[in-house]
Amino acid sequence: MELIKLDFYTQGVLSIAALIGLTSFLMLGQGRLLRLIFVFALQGLLLVLATALAGYSMENSHLYISAAITLVLKVFLIPWMLQKQVYKLNLHRDVEALKNSTAVMLGGATLVVFSYYVLHPVIQNSSVVLVNALAVGLSLVLLGMLLMISRHHAIAHVVGFMSIENGLFFAAIVSTRGMPMVVELGIAFDVLVAAILFGIFFLHISSSIDSLDVDQMNRLNEVDQ
Amino acid sequence: MIAAYLLLLMPLVGVVFFALFGHRPRIGRINIKFNAFALLMSFWLALNVHKSGTLVSEGLYFLVDSFNVYLIVLTAFVGLTTSIFSAPYMRHEQQKGRLTEKRLRLYYSMYQGFMFAMYLVLTTNNMGILWVAMEAATLATVLLVSLYRTPESIEAAWKYFILCGVGIAQAMFGTVLLYYAAMQISDAENALNWTVLIENASQLNPEIMEISFVFMLVGYGTKIGLVPLHNWLPDAHSEGPTPMSAVLSGLLLNDALYAVVRNKMIVDGTTQTNIAGYLMMGFGLLSFLVAAIFLHRQQDIKRLFSYSSVEHMGLMTFAFGMGTPFSTFAALLHMTVHSLTKSAIFVTVGHAAQIAGTQQIDKIRGLIKTQPSVGWGLLIGTLAIAGFPPFGVFTSEFLVLLATMQSYPWLTPFLLLGIGLACAGLFRNIQPMVYGKRPEGQQAVEANLWPVIIHLVLVLWLGLSIPQSLSDWFNQTTILISGSAPL
Numbered sequence: 001m002e003l004i005k006l007d008f009y010t011q012g013v014l015s016i017a018a019l020i021g022l023t024s025f026l027m028l029g030q031g032r033l034l035r036l037i038f039v040f041a042l043q044g045l046l047l048v049l050a051t052a053l054a055g056y057s058m059e060n061s062h063l064y065i066s067a068a069i070t071l072v073l074k075v076f077l078i079p080w081m082l083q084k085q086v087y088k089l090n091l092h093r094d095v096e097a098l099k100n101s102t103a104v105m106l107g108g109a110t111l112v113v114f115s116y117y118v119l120h121p122v123i124q125n126s127s128v129v130l131v132n133a134l135a136v137g138l139s140l141v142l143l144g145m146l147l148m149i150s151r152h153h154a155i156a157h158v159v160g161f162m163s164i165e166n167g168l169f170f171a172a173i174v175s176t177r178g179m180p181m182v183v184e185l186g187i188a189f190d191v192l193v194a195a196i197l198f199g200i201f202f203l204h205i206s207s208s209i210d211s212l213d214v215d216q217m218n219r220l221n222e223v224d225q
Numbered sequence: 226m227i228a229a230y231l232l233l234l235m236p237l238v239g240v241v242f243f244a245l246f247g248h249r250p251r252i253g254r255i256n257i258k259f260n261a262f263a264l265l266m267s268f269w270l271a272l273n274v275h276k277s278g279t280l281v282s283e284g285l286y287f288l289v290d291s292f293n294v295y296l297i298v299l300t301a302f303v304g305l306t307t308s309i310f311s312a313p314y315m316r317h318e319q320q321k322g323r324l325t326e327k328r329l330r331l332y333y334s335m336y337q338g339f340m341f342a343m344y345l346v347l348t349t350n351n352m353g354i355l356w357v358a359m360e361a362a363t364l365a366t367v368l369l370v371s372l373y374r375t376p377e378s379i380e381a382a383w384k385y386f387i388l389c390g391v392g393i394a395q396a397m398f399g400t401v402l403l404y405y406a407a408m409q410i411s412d413a414e415n416a417l418n419w420t421v422l423i424e425n426a427s428q429l430n431p432e433i434m435e436i437s438f439v440f441m442l443v444g445y446g447t448k449i450g451l452v453p454l455h456n457w458l459p460d461a462h463s464e465g466p467t468p469m470s471a472v473l474s475g476l477l478l479n480d481a482l483y484a485v486v487r488n489k490m491i492v493d494g495t496t497q498t499n500i501a502g503y504l505m506m507g508f509g510l511l512s513f514l515v516a517a518i519f520l521h522r523q524q525d526i527k528r529l530f531s532y533s534s535v536e537h538m539g540l541m542t543f544a545f546g547m548g549t550p551f552s553t554f555a556a557l558l559h560m561t562v563h564s565l566t567k568s569a570i571f572v573t574v575g576h577a578a579q580i581a582g583t584q585q586i587d588k589i590r591g592l593i594k595t596q597p598s599v600g601w602g603l604l605i606g607t608l609a610i611a612g613f614p615p616f617g618v619f620t621s622e623f624l625v626l627l628a629t630m631q632s633y634p635w636l637t638p639f640l641l642l643g644i645g646l647a648c649a650g651l652f653r654n655i656q657p658m659v660y661g662k663r664p665e666g667q668q669a670v671e672a673n674l675w676p677v678i679i680h681l682v683l684v685l686w687l688g689l690s691i692p693q694s695l696s697d698w699f700n701q702t703t704i705l706i707s708g709s710a711p712l
Contacts, residue, residue: 168397183353
């Protein structure tokens with residue numbers, strides 16, 4: 001298979017899929033919160049491009065609407081809210097020392113391979129775009145989880161959480177041209193409410209434990225003191 | 226179908242209404258009225274389904290069949306009795322200064338928001354909306370878990386938010402795969418409708434459906450509280466206000482299990498094997514045993530009973546997983562009696578914690594002497610949940626055991642072991658709390674124990690004789706889920 005011989009849409013989506021996967025790895029290796037949020041916004045922008053491209057090539061107007069919603073939510077609103085929190089809590093100079101960054105990166109690569117392996121059964125009856133897109137979507141979900149596991153900072157957790165959402169969205173757009181409109185609106189609403197709730201939580205957490213280091217939240221567990 | 230629309234509309238009105246007026250002195254009673262209305266609507270809906278069979282709304286948006294209508298009635302009922310309990314409970318909390326007016330408004334508004342999400346989960350016909358509503362239920366309750374703003378409660382709410390959010394994202398991936406599989410056979414708008422999916426189940430791609438189900442089980446399983454994804458559950462239940470623990474345990478867990486069973490029905494139609502069932506049996510049995518062991522090491526009374534919820538949800542998942550008509554019937558019965566008993570227990574636990582001023586098990590003592598109604602309520606509730614005859618939990622657990630002996634006899638010892646462990650774990654903690662020496666100066670509190678009495682009498686009734694109409698209903702549902710009648 002040669003990339004040049006494929007049609008324009010396929011080429012475009014495959015390139016965007018690759019770039020989106022790359023942004024996830026960038027997030028894993030990024031210790032500064034503001035840059036992490038910037039990379040997250042970049043990932044959102046790539047998502048908008050993919051959606052618009054799909055809408056263009058399938059002449060499907062509802063995809064343009066979801067592209068617009070994504071643009072507003074994931075590229076502007078949520079990164080802006082997170083950024084505001086970072087400044088408000090005076091965290092913009094902090095650099096989180098990344099532990100085991102080699103292991104985390106290797107783990108990330110393994111997760112991508114694993115995603116392809118899990119979705120292997122789909123390959124037999126589908127196009128090249130679909131397999132790659134679904135696999136990238138699933139890797140985004142798993143890499144988002146890895147990001148959450150490897151960090152101690154609540155804001156990094158939220159970025160991980162939202163990039164999981166991005167992965168789901170990408171998989172839905174490319175494999176099925178988006179979910180039905182009602183469902184998509186519902187999901188967008190949930191994401192928006194979740195983002196607002198996270199903002200509230202940052203305030204609560206920082207006022208109760210004086211930092212956003214989630215490792216300090218360890219009062220509730222089953223281990224004997 | 227009008228009943229279903231009203232059922233959904235009323236809590237939505239409630240969200241706005243209580244957000245504005247939730248701090249007024251007699252607001253608890255208005256909350257009761259909202260929930261009483263919902264219960265009436267659910268009865269009306271049940272009558273309609275009883276008369277004319279499965280209802281599907283225009284445009285295929287809503288579906289009410291014998292399976293979900295029984296859960297709707299159960300949801301509305303527990304919602305009502307919990308609101309009866311919550312009125313004096315919240316007043317007590319406010320008098321002690323644990324809650325401000327703003328938080329009270331939030332509490333009542335989100336109570337209705339949660340009820341709305343639950344009704345939407347149950348009535349929707351669209352698997353995507355089902356997911357949206359399930360997530361909305363998390364969002365509605367997450368701020369209620371941290372209502373007291375203690376460091377513990379904020380930690381619990383954060384854990385609940387993150388774990389359930391990430392967990393349920395897996396279910397979304399499953400839904401995307403399901404949609405992809407369905408797109409091959411149906412038009413895009415209707416491809417996620419359950420009615421369309423179940424009709425064409427045999428034409429779906431079995432491999433994709435299997436992968437999809439794994440994601441669904443992990444995702445919704447997080448909300449059911451299946452081990453090893455259960456960590457949020459004891460925290461969220463123990464740190465939030467007690468009425469919230471009652472509805473989370475009695476309703477949210479059931480509805481998550483409902484979502485899994487709906488998916489299982491489609492996957493069974495596609496694969497024609499019980500692969501989905503085996504997964505559910507494995508997870509269910511593991512949760513059942515692990516939770517039974519963890520019951521022994523709890524120091525907080527609400528954590529104790531939330532582990533008991535994990536245990537019972539595990540048993541139900543196991544029974545639905547076996548998939549025989551007999552076990553499905555038992556699981557449906559167990560869902561009902563567990564909801565009723567567990568919410569009754571949480572009501573008494575809430576009062577017990579108010580009497581003692583703490584949730585620490587070793588500081589709660591002598592309940593029967595201080596306030597006999599609470600003491601006896603807790604004791605009888607625990608007898609019921611531990612599976613003593615003649616209560617309904619005994620009947621349903623016995624049926625699950627029989628079904629296991631029929632289909633997988635070698636698993637029976639594990640079940641017996643779990644039931645024994647759980648019973649011991651509950652009683653070693655409950656016995657001193659109820660009978661122990663009464664600490665000096667311990668005062669009785671204002672309590673409304675009618676919800677407890679009604680629930681426990683119902684559970685007793687279900688244990689002694691299941692009314693004909695209810696067993697017909699369960700029969701119909703069993704036929705719907707597993708394909709044939711149990712008896």
